[in-house]
Amino acid sequence: xxxxxxxxxxxxxxxxxxxxxxxxxxxxxxxxxxxxxxxxxxxxxxxxxxxxxxxxxxxxxxxxxxxxxxxxxxxxxxxxxxxxxxxxxxxxxxxxxxxxxxxxxxxxxxxxxxxxxxxxxxxxxxxxxxxxxxxxxxxxxxxxxxxxxxxxxxxxxxxxxxxxxxxxxxxxxxxxxxxxxxxxxxxxxxxxxxxxxxxxxxxxxxxxxxxxxxxxxxx
Amino acid sequence: xxxxxxxxxxxxxxxxxxxxxxxxxxxxxxxxxxxxxxxxxxxxxxxxxxxxxxxxxxxxxxxxxxxxxxxxxxxxxxxxxxxxxxxxxxxxxxxxxxxxxxxxxxxxxxxxxxxxxxxxxxxxxxxxxxxxxxxxxxxxxxxxxxxxxxxxxxxxxxxxxxxxxxxxxxxxxxxxxxxxxxxxxxxxxxxxxxxxxxxxxxxxxxxxxxxxxxxxxxxxxxxxxxxxxxxxxxxxxxxxxxxxxxxxxxxxxxxxxxxxx
Numbered sequence: 001x002x003x004x005x006x007x008x009x010x011x012x013x014x015x016x017x018x019x020x021x022x023x024x025x026x027x028x029x030x031x032x033x034x035x036x037x038x039x040x041x042x043x044x045x046x047x048x049x050x051x052x053x054x055x056x057x058x059x060x061x062x063x064x065x066x067x068x069x070x071x072x073x074x075x076x077x078x079x080x081x082x083x084x085x086x087x088x089x090x091x092x093x094x095x096x097x098x099x100x101x102x103x104x105x106x107x108x109x110x111x112x113x114x115x116x117x118x119x120x121x122x123x124x125x126x127x128x129x130x131x132x133x134x135x136x137x138x139x140x141x142x143x144x145x146x147x148x149x150x151x152x153x154x155x156x157x158x159x160x161x162x163x164x165x166x167x168x169x170x171x172x173x174x175x176x177x178x179x180x181x182x183x184x185x186x187x188x189x190x191x192x193x194x195x196x197x198x199x200x201x202x203x204x205x206x207x208x209x210x211x212x213x214x215x216x217x218x219x
Numbered sequence: 220x221x222x223x224x225x226x227x228x229x230x231x232x233x234x235x236x237x238x239x240x241x242x243x244x245x246x247x248x249x250x251x252x253x254x255x256x257x258x259x260x261x262x263x264x265x266x267x268x269x270x271x272x273x274x275x276x277x278x279x280x281x282x283x284x285x286x287x288x289x290x291x292x293x294x295x296x297x298x299x300x301x302x303x304x305x306x307x308x309x310x311x312x313x314x315x316x317x318x319x320x321x322x323x324x325x326x327x328x329x330x331x332x333x334x335x336x337x338x339x340x341x342x343x344x345x346x347x348x349x350x351x352x353x354x355x356x357x358x359x360x361x362x363x364x365x366x367x368x369x370x371x372x373x374x375x376x377x378x379x380x381x382x383x384x385x386x387x388x389x390x391x392x393x394x395x396x397x398x399x400x401x402x403x404x405x406x407x408x409x410x411x412x413x414x415x416x417x418x419x420x421x422x423x424x425x426x427x428x429x430x431x432x433x434x435x436x437x438x439x440x441x442x443x444x445x446x447x448x449x450x451x452x453x454x455x456x457x458x459x460x461x462x463x464x465x466x467x468x469x470x471x472x473x474x475x476x477x478x479x480x
Contacts, residue, residue: 115318124312125382127337135337
């Protein structure tokens with residue numbers, strides 16, 4: 001079997017459609033994971049024992065089960081309970097929830113790393129809880145954890161082919177469909193690998209820059 | 220004679236099984252400069268932390284500026300204070316910490332203006348004007364735009380004093396504010412405190428191991444040991460003629476360790 005450049009040119013527009021969906025799913029999934037992670041981290045610190053235990057258990061449960069199973073559950077099982085979601089929405093929710101349980105740990109470490117003296121100074125300055133979080137704690141907690149968060153987002157990006165299992169027309173799914181139509185696999189699948197590699201390499205450069213920019217906070 | 224600004228009545232506080240304060244009572248008069256001395260673990264820092272509401276008390280009562288600190292009077296009954304009451308009481312008190320605790324992500328002037336702008340809704344211009352006056356008083360005007368990481372320990376502590384003053388508290392608490400400083404930086408901080416004592420009539424409580432400074436600065440010295448006040452009196456009485464054996468022993472050790480008295 002020989003590499004066919006004409007075939008590549010023919011399928012490229014379809015694959016690029018897939019790349020767009022892959023990137024979109026990653027970006028939306030990252031935003032959701034960042035929000036969910038923060039929510040979990042804050043809930044686990046809540047003085048309300050019932051809340052922190054429940055959220056803690058749910059997070060462990062989600063982290064302890066495969067993303068693929070969760071995607072199936074959201075897309076194929078939830079409709080039985082009347083929750084019918086478009087594939088991309090289901091995929092983004094799955095990615096966001098699953099990776100949110102990981103980013104929650106990043107947030108936890110970031111928040112724990114803010115010295116106790118900062119909480120005490122905030123109190124001595126008579127800031128209320130919301131002001132303390134938004135003006136004192138999070139601005140110090142977030143910059144050092146940006147590299148770790150970005151790492152998870154790159155990992156999430158490489159897991160987006162799982163979304164093909166719930167009919168999201170992302171890169172892998174588009175590649176499979178053109179391959180199945182023309183019975184040629186070498187070009188589409190190689191291109192999928194090339195796309196992922198290119199974007200990953202770019203992400204790594206971005207990550208290095210983020211580490212350099214935010215990795216350390218001077219005290 | 221006016222009423223005391225701080226009235227502590229039989230408070231106790233334990234950390235686990237360790238009883239830090241054991242039925243402690245004391246009073247502080249408005250404008251008084253009080254030095255709290257004693258071995259570590261004697262409870263002196265805990266008193267400051269309790270007054271700043273960083274630690275809760277297990278039992279007893281505290282009155283600050285005529286109002287209960289940890290209790291609220293409602294229809295003649297004493298209830299446990301809620302967050303709103305505590306926030307109101309905290310306005311009366313400022314605190315300077317051993318490790319400065321400046322906000323490292325904010326420049327010097329923003330450290331000083333943050334609390335007035337957030338808690339008193341002071342406009343930025345007014346807050347900055349006031350901050351510059353305070354930074355002038357502590358000799359840090361030319362560093363107003365510097366980040367805390369660029370400052371020496373002594374400079375950080377002077378900014379921390381300005382930050383605590385920005386909310387115009389009636390009572391200032393100084394918790395071993397020179398203990399973390401290199402010896403050559405101690406005086407610049409102590410000078411600021413002398414100036415503050417001379418220029419204002421603020422009530423000041425000071426936990427310190429600087430016995431020489433406590434001697435010059437304080438109107439009254441309390442010697443703490445094991446959660447109780449063992450001896451109190453004018454600086455000269457405590458430092459020159461301590462009556463209690465434990466006070467004598469403590470001062471002897473401190474002098475042996477090279478501290479000036």
